[in-house]
Amino acid sequence: MKTEIIELIKSYEKIIIHRHVRPDPDAYGSQAGLAEMIKTSFPNKTVLLAGEEEPSLNYLTRLDEISDDQFKEALVIVCDTANEERICDQRYKTGDKVVKIDHHPNREPYGDIMWVDTDSSSTSEMIFELFTEGKNEGFQLNDESARLLYAGIVGDTGRFLFPSTTGKTFEAASDLSKYNFDRTELYENMYQVPLKIAKFKGQLLTDLEPRKSGVAVFKIDKQMLEEYDISSEETHSFVGIAGDIEDILAWVFFVEEDDVIRVRLRSKGPIINGVAADYNGGGHPMASGAKVQSWEEAEKLVEDLDKVCHEYNN
Structure with a gap:
């Protein structure tokens, strides 16, 4: 699959790279890290970053303004996005060919070519693997690409603390850290x-x-957000808040928005993505997201999470 993707990148003169809505460092890191790698390797190609900007991640990169016409005859690569609904900028469908590169469970296949590796810590780690595979085909990495991919790996491994971190992850981080950027x-x-x-x-x-x-439950309603003058997006920065607390096996964040209650699930052992899947979501076994429509439905989700943790204990 990596060989096919490398050949596609070489054959297209215009490449547009997407990632998921509500991006995190791995979404930006893999998207922009891949773009930098392609631009460094093939300076004559046009490489564009699609999607709505997230201001809190502007320190990583800035995105491009892309017209509808630019999607014509373009290779579209979607990074770090499990399902089509979450792809930021739905014009990805109007490209000539679509490639999916992702490390989430592949419950909703899409695209003409899919490279999905659930054993990888992050999509940024996969992009580094693509670079390693493509060295003999002219692929090069510059300092900026290394910075972006390193950020993506650090973000999705919780600074190398999450169970998804492997020896391969440390090897990639070690190689990337040799480039010239300020860690x-x-x-x-x-x-x-x-x-x-x-x-x-x-x-x-x-x-x-x-x-x-x-189970630990955090309910954040609109009144709380207003009282502390924070946005729904800003709550993502402390989703790991309960990870170091003794006797907590799993925790859930409910964040109330205008039309939905966002759910973020995390675990230190119990498999929780099944619960997420039952509530309009999904993700990794120990880090998932979902959506509920009311606080009553939120209570049902908590009860299901209780059952998972009880079964894990027994």
Whole structure:
């Protein structure tokens, strides 16, 4: 599959790269890291980054304004996106050929060519693997591409703490760290938070009362968001808040928006993506997302998560 993708990249003069809505560092890192790699390797090609910008990730890269006409005869590559609904900029369908590169479970196949590796820590790690495979075909990596891919790997492994981190992950990070970019500055951009966010995290922990099953529940309604002057997107920065707390097996964040309640699920052992799949979502075994329409439905999800954790304990 990697060989096919390499040959496609070589054969197209125009390449447009997408990623998922509500992006994280791996979405940006894989998307822009791949773009930088292609531009460095083949300077005469036109390579564009599609999607709506996320201001909190502007330190990684900025995206392009793309007209409808530019999709004609273009190779479209979608990074880090499990299903079509979550692809940012649905014009990807109007390209000449679509390639899917992803590390999430492939429950919704799409595209003309799919490379899905659920054993990979991140899609950024997969892009580095593509570079390694393509060296003999002229693929080159520059400092900026290395910075982006490194950020994506760091983001999706929780600074190499998540179980998805493997020896191959460390090897990729080691090779990328040899390029000339400021890792300290990168970490500061990724993990420093405003004081209001820190105070909000403190309030959530103060109110935390884990359930007997080992489940921790965080309910963030619109009133709380307004009180602390934070956006729904900003809550993503502390989704790992319960990871270091003893006796918590899994936790769920409910974040109320205008038309839906977003759900973020995390685990230290129990497999939770089945619960997410039952509530309009999916993802990794220990890191998933979903959507519910009411707080009553949210309670049902918590009950299902309770059952998963009880079964895990027994």
